[in-house]
Amino acid sequence: xxxxxxxxxxxxxxxxLLIILSGFLKSDPYFVTILIFAGLNALSxxxxxxxxxxxxxxSLGQNGFYGLGAYLSALFALNLNLPVPVALLLAxxxxxxxxxxxxxxxxxxxxxxxxxxxxGFGEIVxxxxxxxxxxxxxxxxxxPKLSLGSLTFESPLSYLFLVWTLFLIAxxxxxxxxxxxxxxxxxxxxxxxTALRTLGVNLVxxxxxxxxxxxxxxxxxxxxxxxFVTFLSPATFSIFYSVLLLMMVMLGGIHSLWGAPLxxxxxxxxxxxxxxxxxxxxxxxxxxxxxxxxxLRKGLLYPLQKxxxxxxxF
Amino acid sequence: MDILLEVKEIYKSFGGHxxxxxxxxxxxxxxxHALIGPNGAGKTTLLNIINGxxxxxxxxxxxxxxxxxSTPVEKRAKLGLARTFQLLEIFSGLSVLENVMVALxxxxxxxxxxxxxxxxLNKREKEIKEEAERYLEEVNLLHRAKEEAQNLPAGxxxxxxxxxxLAINPKILLLDEPAAGxxxxxxxxxxxxxxxxxxxxxxxxxxxxHDMDLVMRISNFITVLNFGEILAEGTPLxxxxxxxxxxxxxxxxx
Numbered sequence: 001x002x003x004x005x006x007x008x009x010x011x012x013x014x015x016x017l018l019i020i021l022s023g024f025l026k027s028d029p030y031f032v033t034i035l036i037f038a039g040l041n042a043l044s045x046x047x048x049x050x051x052x053x054x055x056x057x058x059s060l061g062q063n064g065f066y067g068l069g070a071y072l073s074a075l076f077a078l079n080l081n082l083p084v085p086v087a088l089l090l091a092x093x094x095x096x097x098x099x100x101x102x103x104x105x106x107x108x109x110x111x112x113x114x115x116x117x118x119x120g121f122g123e124i125v126x127x128x129x130x131x132x133x134x135x136x137x138x139x140x141x142x143x144p145k146l147s148l149g150s151l152t153f154e155s156p157l158s159y160l161f162l163v164w165t166l167f168l169i170a171x172x173x174x175x176x177x178x179x180x181x182x183x184x185x186x187x188x189x190x191x192x193x194t195a196l197r198t199l200g201v202n203l204v205x206x207x208x209x210x211x212x213x214x215x216x217x218x219x220x221x222x223x224x225x226x227x228f229v230t231f232l233s234p235a236t237f238s239i240f241y242s243v244l245l246l247m248m249v250m251l252g253g254i255h256s257l258w259g260a261p262l263x264x265x266x267x268x269x270x271x272x273x274x275x276x277x278x279x280x281x282x283x284x285x286x287x288x289x290x291x292x293x294x295x296l297r298k299g300l301l302y303p304l305q306k307x308x309x310x311x312x313x314f
Numbered sequence: 315m316d317i318l319l320e321v322k323e324i325y326k327s328f329g330g331h332x333x334x335x336x337x338x339x340x341x342x343x344x345x346x347h348a349l350i351g352p353n354g355a356g357k358t359t360l361l362n363i364i365n366g367x368x369x370x371x372x373x374x375x376x377x378x379x380x381x382x383x384s385t386p387v388e389k390r391a392k393l394g395l396a397r398t399f400q401l402l403e404i405f406s407g408l409s410v411l412e413n414v415m416v417a418l419x420x421x422x423x424x425x426x427x428x429x430x431x432x433x434x435l436n437k438r439e440k441e442i443k444e445e446a447e448r449y450l451e452e453v454n455l456l457h458r459a460k461e462e463a464q465n466l467p468a469g470x471x472x473x474x475x476x477x478x479x480l481a482i483n484p485k486i487l488l489l490d491e492p493a494a495g496x497x498x499x500x501x502x503x504x505x506x507x508x509x510x511x512x513x514x515x516x517x518x519x520x521x522x523x524h525d526m527d528l529v530m531r532i533s534n535f536i537t538v539l540n541f542g543e544i545l546a547e548g549t550p551l552x553x554x555x556x557x558x559x560x561x562x563x564x565x566x567x568x
Contacts, residue, residue: 176433181412181419181442182426188405188416195403195475198365199482200391201420209426 008175015261016168023160032156034272036228039163040221042264045248046170047217049260052249054178055210056190057107060242061118062218064125067237068095069219070226071133074143077227084146084227092220099215100208107207110193122242129234139233146227159228166224167261170217174257186210218245251292253299262300317379318343318518319364319486324373326359333359334370335542341486341535346512346519348529351539352562357522358400360539361488364520365397366390378485391420394485398475398492400522406464410455410474413463414446417481449477453507468495473504480511486518487511493525501525505532530554538562 019039023032044066051057073091076082082090106117134140146153146162153159177183188196189206197203226232244267252263270288274281296302321339325332333356341347349357362368364375366387375383382390405413424438450456453473458466463474472492479487492508493501505528511517523529529536530550538545538559546556553559 173430177426177430179434180429180432180436181415181434181439182423182429184405184408184412185416185419185423187407188413191406191408192403194367195399195405195478196416196420197387198367198391198397199417199420199478200388202388213426 008179009172012168012171012175016164019164020161023157027157029156032160034269036156036159036163038265038268039160039167040225040228041245041248041268042261043163043167043170043221043224044218045245045252045260045264046167046174046257047214047221048245049249049252049254049257050174050177050217051210051214052246053254053257053259054183054190055186055207057207057210058111058115059118059211059214060115060239060246061102061120061122061125062214062245063237063239063241064118064122065095065099065215065218066222066225066241067125067129067234068098069222070232070237071129072219073223074140074226074232075134077144078142084144085148088146088220088223088227091223092216095219095222096212096216099211103208103211104204107204107211119239119242122239126234126238129237133232133234135233137234139231139235141231143226143230143232145230146224153227159224163224163228166220171257171261178257247289247293251289251296251299253301255298256301259299259301262304266300316343317341318377319520320374320376321360321364322374322376324360324363324370324375326356326363326368326370333542334363336373337539337542337544339537339544341518341520343485343518344512344516345534346508346521346532348521348523348533348536349539350523350526350529350536351545354541355539356542357539358490361397361490361520361522365395365488391482391484394483395488396479396482396484396486397488398472398479398490400490400494402468402471402475404463404466404471404474404478406462408463409459410461410463410466411443411446411450411459413474414449414478414481415442417478418442418445418449421482446481449481450474452480452510453477454503469497469500472496473507476507476511480515480517484517486520489519489521489523491523492521493523493528501528504528508532 019035023035044062048059048062051059069091072094073087076087076090077084102121106114109117130137153162185201185206189203193203248263248267249259251266252259271281271285274284277284317340319341321337324334324337326334337360349360351357359368363370366385370383374381377393377395382393405416408416419442424436428436447456447459450459453476455470455473455477458470463471466474472495476489476492493504496504508519509532512519521533533550536550536553537547538553540562545562546553546559
């Protein structure tokens with residue numbers, strides 16, 4: 001067990017198997033669907049965690065990337081008749097490239113200014129989807145499901161498998177990045193931009209690339225979302241989504257990439273577990289999130305790690 | 315000896331307050347050149363202008379005979395200007411070793427995509443780790459390699475900044491009060507380290523420092539800055555005897 005904690009690959013794999021297994025064992029379509037949403041959120045949150053936790057760059061515009069990924073992929077599949085996997089990839093890459101137009105000017109900004117600039121970007125995308133998106137504010141449907149050759153992803157379980165496998169790959173790669181000196185340089189960016197510049201590091205390139213990666217993961221998540229629910233309307237892609245991601249990353253633990261999946265699972269499942277409280281559920285939801293942010297400064301991850309270590313040392 | 319760095323008629327003011335009033339300075343290659351003067355004389359501002367963190371209102375900076383007055387900080391680093399900071403700028407959240415690794419990485423980066431795939435299994439990771447250890451050894455910090463950089467006492471953080479600056483393989487090292495926060499023994503050791511850096515590596519050092527013992531012991535040349543103007547220049551012996559310097563430092567006798 002100690003070995004698992006030490007070996008990051010192994011613990012990621014174990015976590016992945018646990019998720020898949022719980023989905024297959026419970027096989028309740030409702031539960032599986034929530035787990036799929038949690039996986040999509042985890043993928044998006046991972047993008048934000050790389051940007052915020054690792055590189056220290058704030059973004060409140062992730063909803064824009066999520067929306068662009070979803071809409072572009074759906075439209076590529078519907079209007080251009082592209083195979084869905086191609087549409088997914090193309091939409092994600094295109095969104096990441098579009099993100100550069102935001103990144104280059106925005107990343108010269110810091111802190112609050114960067115937050116506001118990205119917020120503006122998210123809002124613009126949201127407005128554009130409302131104005132120019134098919135069906136306007138009421139959205140559009142009939143988006144094809146994902147298929148790979150003769151294999152069509154229909155059942156929730158197949159999406160569960162797909163989403164979390166993609167997350168697994170992204171998570172392993174992200175961990176590689178965090179454990180490399182490139183990742184260390186990003187963390188250095190977090191603590192002293194001045195020192196980094198005097199060492200000859202081009203900050204703009206560093207920031208733009210991590211922004212690109214962050215946008216890619218969030219757009220990919222949005223694109224899969226589109227082909228899973230097969231119906232899109234702009235409401236899903238409002239600023240609220242960015243705030244939700246922020247909450248996941250903060251609540252999960254911003255100092256580790258593990259914060260993203262943990263926070264995503266927690267925030268996605270919380271409203272479901274609060275259903276029995278009927279009309280008080282929103283109130284409790286807000287209360288729990290607020291208290292969590294106040295009392296768990298280091299995120300859920302910290303007490304969890306401590307608990308695990310205690311349990312192992314027995 | 316060749317002039318490595320030349321500062322020509324530099325003027326700088328902040329909100330109407332003139333900090334530098336036509337400063338000229340020539341730093342010869344392979345020397346330790348100290349820049350001293352009372353607080354507020356403009357020493358740190360001059361260092362900032364030399365390495366590009368601030369730009370002068372007037373005047374020129376020449377490095378190896380080429381003008382770099384409007385060259386960005388990052389490019390100056392590549393040309394061979396490195397520095398440390400009076401108010402520490404270490405990378406907190408990284409270990410001592412990792413601080414130096416980041417500097418080494420910056421010299422020959424291998425990019426994000428490769429890092430995504432290979433992580434720390436990359437062969438170069440091991441190489442720069444060993445290289446970083448050598449730099450830490452040079453400033454007597456190897457025993458601290460695995461510690462979190464921000465947990466080090468201020469004096470050792472200064473040494474870490476020196477190791478990190480050395481890692482970019484500079485031609486000139488701009489040091490802003492490296493002895494502040496060090497005790498006598500540590501200052502002694504720092505002096506020897508700086509001399510080694512200068513003699514063995516051939517790195518020129520421009521040193522801003524208040525510890526006069528250290529300055530007199532290791533510098534080849536001293537420039538005295540007072541209220542944004544050069545007050546005196548010369549060898550340590552000449553400076554010690556200069557009546558103007560004595561006046562500026564000790565105040566006028568009543």
